Amino acid sequence: MDDGVDAWDLFDTKIMGCLIGRPSEIISTFFNIYRRDKKEATDYFYNLSKASNYIRTDRIAKDMKWKTQTEYGELDITINLSKPEKDPRAIAAEKNLKTTSYPKCLLCKENEGYSGRINHPARQNHRIIPITINNENWFFQYSPYVYYNEHCIVFKGEHEPMKISRETFCRLLDFVEQFPHYFIGSNADLSIVGGSILSHDHFQGGNYEFAMTKAPVEKEYAIGYGKKVKGYRIKWPMSVIRLEAVEKCDLIESAYQIYLKWKNYSDVDAGIISHTNGIPHNTVTPIARMVDGRFQLDLVLRNNRTSEEYPYGIFHPHQELHHIKKENIGLIEVMGLAVLPARLNNEFKELTDYLVNPHKLLEIDKNEKLIKHKEWAIEINRKYGPLMHDQVEEVLKNEIGQKFLKVLEDSGVFKRDVEGQNAFDKFMESVNRDSKE
Amino acid sequence: MDVDISYEIERLLQYGLEKKLIHKEDVVYTRNKIMEVLGLEDINEVYINTEELSSPEPILRNMLKWALQKAYYWMMELTPGTYLTQRLWDV
Numbered sequence: 001m002d003d004g005v006d007a008w009d010l011f012d013t014k015i016m017g018c019l020i021g022r023p024s025e026i027i028s029t030f031f032n033i034y035r036r037d038k039k040e041a042t043d044y045f046y047n048l049s050k051a052s053n054y055i056r057t058d059r060i061a062k063d064m065k066w067k068t069q070t071e072y073g074e075l076d077i078t079i080n081l082s083k084p085e086k087d088p089r090a091i092a093a094e095k096n097l098k099t100t101s102y103p104k105c106l107l108c109k110e111n112e113g114y115s116g117r118i119n120h121p122a123r124q125n126h127r128i129i130p131i132t133i134n135n136e137n138w139f140f141q142y143s144p145y146v147y148y149n150e151h152c153i154v155f156k157g158e159h160e161p162m163k164i165s166r167e168t169f170c171r172l173l174d175f176v177e178q179f180p181h182y183f184i185g186s187n188a189d190l191s192i193v194g195g196s197i198l199s200h201d202h203f204q205g206g207n208y209e210f211a212m213t214k215a216p217v218e219k220e221y222a223i224g225y226g227k228k229v230k231g232y233r234i235k236w237p238m239s240v241i242r243l244e245a246v247e248k249c250d251l252i253e254s255a256y257q258i259y260l261k262w263k264n265y266s267d268v269d270a271g272i273i274s275h276t277n278g279i280p281h282n283t284v285t286p287i288a289r290m291v292d293g294r295f296q297l298d299l300v301l302r303n304n305r306t307s308e309e310y311p312y313g314i315f316h317p318h319q320e321l322h323h324i325k326k327e328n329i330g331l332i333e334v335m336g337l338a339v340l341p342a343r344l345n346n347e348f349k350e351l352t353d354y355l356v357n358p359h360k361l362l363e364i365d366k367n368e369k370l371i372k373h374k375e376w377a378i379e380i381n382r383k384y385g386p387l388m389h390d391q392v393e394e395v396l397k398n399e400i401g402q403k404f405l406k407v408l409e410d411s412g413v414f415k416r417d418v419e420g421q422n423a424f425d426k427f428m429e430s431v432n433r434d435s436k437e
Numbered sequence: 438m439d440v441d442i443s444y445e446i447e448r449l450l451q452y453g454l455e456k457k458l459i460h461k462e463d464v465v466y467t468r469n470k471i472m473e474v475l476g477l478e479d480i481n482e483v484y485i486n487t488e489e490l491s492s493p494e495p496i497l498r499n500m501l502k503w504a505l506q507k508a509y510y511w512m513m514e515l516t517p518g519t520y521l522t523q524r525l526w527d528v
């Protein structure tokens with residue numbers, strides 16, 4: 001697949017565009033159902049998005065999916081065979097790109113009904129639902145790639161860059177109040193630690209329980225605000241503060257204060273420096289949900305500083321993991337679902353031959369595609385010896401899952417060892433101290 | 438084998454009804470829209486068997502094949518061996 005758009009897609013999308021109702025019909029049907037039952041409304045819209053072939057279910061079915069058991073629960077792995085990968089530095093460059101074309105990006109509302117062109121998908125069969133969050137006009141749609149069940153996207157009516165602010169927390173909590181059966185999260189607003197589209201403010205949500213959602217509470221923190229907001233550290237390879245409250249406004253206020261505190265927080269011993277020459281490094285990946293009628297907000301602490309040793313990012317998968325994952329660790333990965341690029345599918349298939357016949361490993365240098373997996377393959381061979389045909393796939397899947405755990409550990413700002421967790425406590429103490437002043 | 442485009446259009450309309458993308462009042466109108474997209478002025482009246490499809494992909498693939506065959510006969514006279522004619526063999 002070239003850049004994800006084929007002349008074929010333009011052709012069959014145009015045909016499917018004949019079979020779908022006008023936006024106003026879809027919207028009125030959606031809200032008629034919504035008034036009666038929120039879940040039924042999203043079911044209707046999700047089924048419509050699949051039936052119209054906007055979500056190409058036959059292609060999605062080709063994605064490879066599995067789970068790997070780790071000490072942090074079951075991590076999800078997907079090898080995406082329907083979407084191309086992007087270099088993080090290209091993503092960073094795009095943020096500054098002038099936007100002159102129409103539609104301005106893949107998310108803009110102008111995509112609805114657009115006939116497409118060779119580098120932009122046709123969307124005649126695409127429909128979006130207007131919603132109001134934080135008293136602003138936003139839109140609700142599903143992701144055409146469905147990385148997990150009912151993977152939805154909520155995007156701003158205006159083409160404005162990603163920005164974590166007080167409003168972000170208001171919008172996220174407004175959304176889960178309106179769609180209590182869905183979680184919703186925002187990517188961070190800085191390169192390296194953000195998602196693949198930084199130029200248009202948007203969230204991703206859906207109906208799926210990630211490993212991070214299920215992660216148990218490890219410690220409770222006092223964070224001020226009387227007893228109205230509870231704060232916890234959860235057992236997760238990245239650094240997550242879980243906040244819980246009955247009232248939205250209490251949660252927004254405490255989340256915002258923690259975010260502000262984190263933005264300017266440095267702990268040199270832990271390698272955390274908030275600014276370089278005035279350029280900020282600290283931000284958060286926030287995720288909201290409703291649990292038994294209470295609002296829950298996870299703040300995942302992020303830092304995008306680079307160094308000579310780690311030019312791709314200090315809190316980013318390190319070089320030795322790049323043969324599996326070097327793309328940005330965004331919201332979805334943070335929660336425990338690895339989205340791996342399509343090329344890996346073929347590479348792993350070829351690699352199985354070397355693991356079944358380990359003497360071939362001596363010649364792996366001759367295979368250009370597999371050189372980058374060499375050390376890993378040798379390590380697997382050392383661990384398991386020659387593998388049988390019927391076990392090699394299972395072993396490889398498990399080893400990929402373990403690599404993904406390392407990816408998350410590298411991305412965590414406070415490491416999971418004693419020093420790291422003490423540094424986490426120190427940050428939380430400073431949060432609590434400030435909130436009392 | 439040549440694709441019977443009239444048959445594929447009826448299959449797609451049936452799929453649309455089945456998935457509630459369209460209602461029975463929309464059938465004639467939608468048939469005309471699809472014909473417009475395919476550049477057809479005329480089609481045959483055909484009868485189709487009921488079928489339950491989870492995706493319109495098999496129908497769309499046949500329609501594409503039909504379009505490429507049409508384009509193929511036309512293109513063979515102009516530019517044999519081009520990208521489009523190459524892709525025809527993959528369908």
Ligand SMILES: [Zn+2]
Pocket residue numbers: 104105106107108109158159160199200
């Ligand atoms: Zn946009």
